[in-house]
Amino acid sequence: METLEFDIVVVGGGGAGAVLARTLADQTSASVALLEIGPSDAGREEVLDFRRYREIPAGPLGTRIPIVPPERGNGRFSYPISRVLGGSTSQNTCIWFRPPATDFDDWVAAGASGWDAETIFRHFEALEAKIRIETHATHGDFRRVLFDAAEQSGFPRVDFSRPFDAGMGEYRMSKSGAHRQSTSVVFLQPPSSLPANLTVLTETAVTRLVFGADNRVVGVETSRGIIRARREVVLSAGALETPKLLMHSGIGEAAQLQQFGIEVRQDLPGVGRHLLDHPAACVNIAATRSLPEDDLWNYAGVLFERVEPDAPWPDIEIQLGPELFEQQTAPAGYPSAPFGFAAYFTVNRAKSEGSVRLASPDPSQHLTVDPAYFSDPDGYDMRIMVGGVKAARRLFATPAMAGWVREELAPGADCRGDEAIADFIRETVTTGYHPGGTCKMGDASDPLAVVDPELRVLGVQGLRVADASIMPTMVSVNIAPTCMMIGHRAAALIARSLA
Structure with missing residues (x-):
C-alpha cells in the first residue's frame, strides 16, 4: 500500500472533524487529510432528507453499541454510531441550540481556560454565518393548544435564536426545507469546492496511532495503509470511538491496557472515564382524536423548565408533539393507542458519569459502554427526571388540554408518588444520543x-482530540452545535500553532 503524508491528519469526518478540516485548510497553507470510516453522503437521500433520520442507525451507514445492562433498570437501548461523512450531523434531528453562557463558566471552572462564553460565542457566530438555520413552526390546532398550555402553566414564549431562559418556543433546526445542513453538506460538498490543500478520504478505517521517536505521534494505521502526519494527528471520531482509538494505541489506564496485552505509551486513567449524556424519558398520552402529522417535523415545540427553583438555568428540556414516544415504553409493556402525544424530556446537566472500556484487543470489536445512569451520589439526576414527569402532567392538566386527553398511557394514572415514578423512569430511560466527556479537557493537575x-493529549506529542469527548461538563442543550464549535475552535488553536 502507498504511504500518504500530510501536515495534519484529522480522524473522523463528523460534527467536529469536518468543520475542523475545512476551516484549517481555508485558514492556513497546511496540507490537511480528513479520514472518514464511511462513504460520502453525496446523493444519498436517506441521509440528506433529515425526516428519514431513523433509517441511518439501522442501515449500512451506521452501527450500534449495546450498553452494559444495569443491575436495576433498562438495559435494552444502545448507542448509534454513524458511518458516513458528516457523522452524527448526517443522522440527527438537526436541532440547533446555543448553550447558555453558564455552561462555559463551568468549563473554565473545571480547568478549560480560554473556553469562556465570550470566546466561544464568537465561534458559534462564525458557524451560524455559514450554516442555514431555520425556525420551524408546525401548524394546526394541536400546536396552538400546546403553546396555550405552556402559557397557562406560566411559561412565556421564547425565541431560541437569542439567549433564552425558561419558556416554550419553536424549533431551531440546521436545515433548508427538508434537507439537512450537516457538516458534510456545509463544509465538504461539492468536492469541487474544496481547497487544494484539503484531501477527504472516505471508507478509510483507522485502527491505531503510529509513534515515532520521543513518544510522538507521526501518523495512523488505516485500511489504506499508514498515513503520516508531519505536524499533528487530531482525533475527532466521537465520544465512543476516540477513546477506543487511544486505548488501542496504548494511551489510557495502564492496568486496563496491560490486561489486553497492549503496550502502554501513556498512562492516562481518564481515557474512557467521565462519560456524560442526557438521559431521556417520556410521558405518553392517548388522544381523544386523530392528530394530523406535520410534513416536515412532527414535534410542535420545546419547553425549558426549572425543576429546582434555584438552578442557574433550566434543568430540563421537554419536547412536545403529536406522536407517541414508544421506543422504550412498548418493550417495557406499556400500552399504546391509535393516536396520541408525548412529552419527551432530558436532564440538561446530568451529573452521573459512565465509562467506555475495551472489550477485546481487536480494534474491530465494540467497546463496553456503561452509561451508569442515576449513579450520582446525591440523586440529582433522578430528582430532575421525576420532576420532568410531574411537569408534563401539569402541562397536560391545563384547561387548554381539556378535550384532548383520553388517558395517560405511560407511566399511567396509577403511577403516583416519587418512588413509583422513579421505578418507571429506571425501566424506560434511554439515551438522549448525546455522549461526551470521555477524553476530558482540564488542567494537568486533574x-x-x-x-x-x-x-x-497530555504526555503525548503531535496528538490532539477535538470532539464531544473533550467536554469537561455536559452542555445544557442538544450537543451537535457544540461539537461543531469544538471543531471550529480546534482549527483556530492549530492554526495559531502553525503560524
Missing part, C-alpha cells in the same frame, strides 16, 4: 484530564 485547553 487526575482524569486527558487533554489540556489547547486540546493536546
